[in-house]
Amino acid sequence: MNMTAKKRIAIIGAGVAGMAFAILAARQGHFVHVFERRPQTGSELGAGVTLWPNASFVLKQMGLLDEIAKVSGKPKSMVRYDQHSSDPLNQAFSEKSRLAIHDINRQAQNETYSILRRDLMAILFDALQKTQAHIHFSHPVQAEALAQLKTEYDLVIGADGRMNSAARQNITSALSAESSVDNEAVYQGFINVIGISQSPFTLVDKTVIQDYWGDGERFGIVPIDDQTCYWAAGWVSLPKRKSHPFFTQKDLMHRFQHWPKPVIDVLQHAQGASINTIYVHDVNPITSWHNDNVLLIGDAAHAALPTSGQGACQALEDAWTLAQLLPEHDDIDVVLQQFQAKRIDKTTAIQRTGRHIAQTIFHTKPSDRAVDGSISQTPSHAIANFWMSGLIPSNV
Template identity: 40%
Template sequence: MEIGILGGGIAGLSVALALRKQGYNPRVYERRAVPATMGAGVTLWPNASFVLEELGLLQDIAAIGGRPLTMRRQDAAGNALGGLDIGLLDRTMGYPSYTVLRRHLQQVLLDHAARAKIPVEFGRRAVAIELDAHGRAVAHFENGASIRPDLLIGADGRMGSVARKFVAGDNTPIYQGFVNWIGVAQGQHPLVDDISIQDFWGAGERFGCVPIRPDLVYWAAAQVRPLHEATPTADMRKEVEDLFAQWPEPVAHLIRSTPANAIQLIAVHDLEPLHTWSRANVLLVGDAAHAPLPTSGQGACQALEDAWHLARCLDGASGGLDDVFQAFSRIRAPKTARLAEQGRVFARGLFATDPEICRIRNERAKASDPVSDVQVLAAGWGQGLPMLGGAEITSVEGDGIGSLYRIE
């Protein structure tokens, strides 16, 4: 079977690797001319590490990633708001959590794709997909070329996905009312005291920092603002530094330790959950299918899960692609829709501007039971995977709010 994958990011490359392990020969088409990714870094939670181990990548990730064991929350004045015992979460789920720069994760995926002899073609921007006379999808590229594979996988992201437009008829992302400035701070001396994720909550503002090493930390600063003001300025580092000048350390130090030209501004969008992820012989995966907010903490993790589940669905299929697509969406749609909704719910509370709402939010965070939070996280993130001692999790108790104390 000829398989074409539109998109060479985390979703596209992990799907290619998973399918190659099953004996298929996928080919990846990436719109960018060179390897590049949006974003600073990601936290790979235990459900992602399970998939990475299955793909044979976890050892490489461990070599380049950080190993956080705690997450601490504070308000903008530095008052403690509780946290998460990541070590307990890892032990409960049976796999470690890692922090990694997105570009380094991308390079690991590309290296393994090269070893597996998976063709990855850059500079291949898809502009349209249409059906031929036999009902098979044809993807047309900007350079005039086209492909007509037996299976076409759309892993072309949340912004302007050609595959999502073909499947759903619409690919319009939804602005969720806040922006993220993201950056990577690096110094000759330690920038933080330990490898702990730190999350600072304000009123309509947030700052999160994620160490990989004490001298290498990626961060995201966020603020509520209307879309027409969500545009880069000439000196974004000064803008962010001024905005968070009075916040607890290491906030200001991390901003100052980031090259001014390396800070990006992102107007944060997500997508509505789809009723169907496929049309004809086209299947959506990753952000093209389900694009949660960064407040879900699960964007990259769910892209990796897609790869593992799709390989299993293809391997166990006795019928045609329709059966594969139905099985895949039946497994993936409920979990990804739930995580996307949780991301939205948490964002609404996190970016509240009313002082009383923020006070209640903070009090609830301080009063949360850390052991219960871990149990909810383990159940929610492990759902559908053979984790937790090999037992499949088939139900999730609680509201899952613990899973939302994340940045990505």
């Protein structure tokens, strides 16, 4: 490890990317302040997260994987079922493909875990509390406050999410003098209603992620154990208007009443307070993630659709990669340039994959879907190699 000057670092946002980087930077001795607009951590939207082997690698390097494993599921396969009947009263589904997660894990030499988002955030927050970093809740950062942070800190990290990122606005405004750059999050034509289900009895097969693709509709079930799962119900929808409702358990039971029994069982045991409606947006890939001493990471830089399955994983990779670069260079400009160079190709590919899968699910008739319409058709070694690309164990 090279000796570099300790830096004052401001991090906007205490999501996965912001929290993970704060932990790593504070452990290196940097002076870290995190600014979070919400009143507490873990209060963000989201039911659960699949931590694929690349995320597990980072969490292992951070020393947090044992804690993660205690509260996580370990799925061994993902099965996709496609609707093969257009009769609304007989929505027959059959197995279309099967992804051997255990084989990907073996190739990647790291495990896959499924975890409730609140549990992941609690573990990250606990790790942050054990450092000298300071976190400021109920502290939103907009343009004026960002300008102030830029003068007070050596490095300002924009980890402020996909929808209204002040840091992304700052950077794209600087870029737009040279080219046309779109800072706005892009609605992708579908909604996700997400939630958590729990039963005193066996509810799901704890080893299998179930993914049902209908005609413009989808229902995915991710087990934590055989009595607990999180899920996402998706369907094509116009953009949100003020009058648009948030959907309830009753609404979902009606919409999916003729779907296979596992879907019905999960909905019957849904925890009402966990149900949330999300009008799903991503961002177009942008050409630069940094300007002056401001750097975007996580969803602020490269928000992908949930169909990519890689949102939290890429946030963790960002945090890890940036923390690896900090001890190597005193010059912040060099750090920011190298970070983008190391990360942008991979995250852009993941953004595009997410859009391709969403297009296949929500905007392609079941009869017109190509056999390779999902990741399940990709060889496990190719998936493992791509997900693990750029990840090298630390010698710091």
